Structure formats: structure tokens, C-alpha cells
Amino acid sequence: MANNTLQNITGTILLAGAGKMGGAMLTGWLAGGLDPRRVAVIDPHVSPEIAALEAKGVALNPAVTTAGTIETLVVAVKPQMFREAGAKLKPFVADKTSVVSIMAGTTIASLQDVCGGAVVRAMPNTPAAIGRGITVAVAAPDVSSGQRAVADALLRATGSVEWVDDESLMDAVTAVSGSGPAYVFLLAEELARAGVEAGLPEALATRLARETVAGSGELLHQSELASSTLRQNVTSPGGTTAAALSVLMGEPGLRDLMIRAIAAATQRSRELAK
Numbered sequence: 001m002a003n004n005t006l007q008n009i010t011g012t013i014l015l016a017g018a019g020k021m022g023g024a025m026l027t028g029w030l031a032g033g034l035d036p037r038r039v040a041v042i043d044p045h046v047s048p049e050i051a052a053l054e055a056k057g058v059a060l061n062p063a064v065t066t067a068g069t070i071e072t073l074v075v076a077v078k079p080q081m082f083r084e085a086g087a088k089l090k091p092f093v094a095d096k097t098s099v100v101s102i103m104a105g106t107t108i109a110s111l112q113d114v115c116g117g118a119v120v121r122a123m124p125n126t127p128a129a130i131g132r133g134i135t136v137a138v139a140a141p142d143v144s145s146g147q148r149a150v151a152d153a154l155l156r157a158t159g160s161v162e163w164v165d166d167e168s169l170m171d172a173v174t175a176v177s178g179s180g181p182a183y184v185f186l187l188a189e190e191l192a193r194a195g196v197e198a199g200l201p202e203a204l205a206t207r208l209a210r211e212t213v214a215g216s217g218e219l220l221h222q223s224e225l226a227s228s229t230l231r232q233n234v235t236s237p238g239g240t241t242a243a244a245l246s247v248l249m250g251e252p253g254l255r256d257l258m259i260r261a262i263a264a265a266t267q268r269s270r271e272l273a274k
Ligand SMILES: NC(=O)C1=CN([C@@H]2O[C@H](COP(=O)(O)OP(=O)(O)OC[C@H]3O[C@@H](n4cnc5c(N)ncnc54)[C@H](OP(=O)(O)O)[C@@H]3O)[C@@H](O)[C@H]2O)C=CC1
Pocket: 016, 017, 018, 019, 020, 021, 022, 042, 043, 044, 045, 076, 077, 078, 079, 081, 084, 085, 088, 102, 103, 104, 123, 124, 125, 126, 178, 179
């Protein structure tokens, strides 16, 4: 879908790290109408899909001579390699360059220290690849309204965006929505496995689990009802769902497991900051 703000971007967007998440964002920008000639990519080993974009005008691994032209640097390398990669990116950051980072755990202070620039810290998720991601973003105080608008357009091209003022929320955000798709995919895996245990052929169990998770997600997306109401709508009194939920909602149940999982991911995000 065309995005007016993306089409109005006149500077160059430099994406550092075109892996799973950076690549998904790039796909969203181009689908949203960003002129490929406005995009440059730095990545030591680009995938064939990204390499093919060169023919459309995307610049691959540009020389630092382009530095003054970079309007926004989007950093999507692994947090563990940021210190090393960030030092190489610093020459691309000019006075008015804004730096949008999607790295888990990496703080605004650390980004300012390593790269400089006006920093936006953001946490997207992989449904971005189909325009259905959700991103939470927080801007450093020196980010101008224009820089924030460009960051918002880039992030919004992959789904919805929530801006927050408190950076300390980002570790829990990462645990819930950044990592969250993995929990849902695990649910599909385990639902299928349990179906096989209950006697279903593997292919049928896999298909039933996949379609059930996908259909339920779409119902949740389209419905205005709370998830608890949608759950209750499946649960006939004394029926099969109630029998299963008495296990999942027992003690210990999914609630305890989810609290522990989110706490572990939040703690890992904090550790990545060090
Ligand atoms: N995957 C996800 O669901 C999400 C990830 N994130 C964040 O996105 C970032 C990337 O994660 P993800 O896409 O999963 O990881 P990937 O490993 O898929 O992508 C990282 C990319 O960066 C490349 N790279 C390595 N060194 C450099 C360098 N010096 N300069 C430029 N590029 C470099 C890697 O190349 P090579 O493989 O050759 O090393 C790789 O292509 C992480 O910081 C993560 O926290 C945020 C939200 C969700």
C-alpha cells in the first residue's frame, strides 16, 4: 500500500544489516512506495533477494563518500556485534542524520556513544514482513519532529507503531511483542505434536494446528471482542474446551509459564545492554 510520507522522503535511508528483520523492513518500505534509489544497504553477505534489488536502484555496500547524504541510518545488526559494526557506521552519520535502531537491548545512550546522531530506539516484530507487525519506539530528546516523522513512516510501513516516552519499557516490550511471534509459532508446533500424540496423522495435525492459530489470530485481529470473550465463546459448559482449559489454566498453568518466559526475555534484553 502506498504511503505518502514514505514517498516524500528525499534523503537516503541506509539500512545496516539486511537479515531477517532488516530485510522484512526493507520489503515493507519498497512495497509502501519508497523510491529504491533512496535506499542503501550495508551487509557483508546479502541474500540473493536483497542483491536483486540493486537492479532497481538500491545501493549495496556504498562507500563512505555518501556519508553526508544519509538522512536516516537504520541499524539492524545483532546487538552482540553492534560495538564493532557501529564504529564502522559512524562515518555515515552526519550532523542531521537520525539513527533508528531495532536492536534488542541496545540503549539510546549506547547508540549515541557509538554512532552519534539523533537516536530513535524501536522494537518491531516479524509479522512486519506482511505489513502486520507492531513496533514500539522511543525517541531521544534531540530528535526533531521531522526526523521523528521519517522514522514513524519507515516503521509504519511494516504495520502499526506505538510511541512511548519511557525507554525502560523497551526490555519488556521486546519480551512481549518483539519475541512474541516465536511463542505463537511454538504454540502451533506443540498443538500439532499433541495432536499426533492423540492419534492424528502428522500432516493432518500440522495443518489443523497451523490453520487454527492463523484463523484465531485473524479473528482476534478483526473482532472488537476481548480475547477472553473470544475464548469463552469457544468454551461450551462442561465440554471439551473446558476440559483442556482446566489443564492450561490450572496451577501451574500457562499463566505461570508465560510470566517466567517474559521475565527471562526481559532479563536477557537488559543483559544485552551491557
Ligand atoms: N528477528 C526478529 O524477530 C527481530 C529482531 N530484532 C533485532 O534485529 C536485529 C537483527 O536481527 P535478525 O534480523 O534476526 O538477525 P540476522 O542475523 O538475520 O540479521 C543481521 C544481519 O546483519 C548482518 N551484519 C553482520 N555484520 C554486519 C555489519 N558489520 N554491518 C552490516 N550488517 C552486518 C548479518 O550478516 P551475517 O549473517 O553475514 O553475519 C545479517 O545479515 C537484532 O539486533 C535483533 O535484536 C528486533 C525485532 C525482532
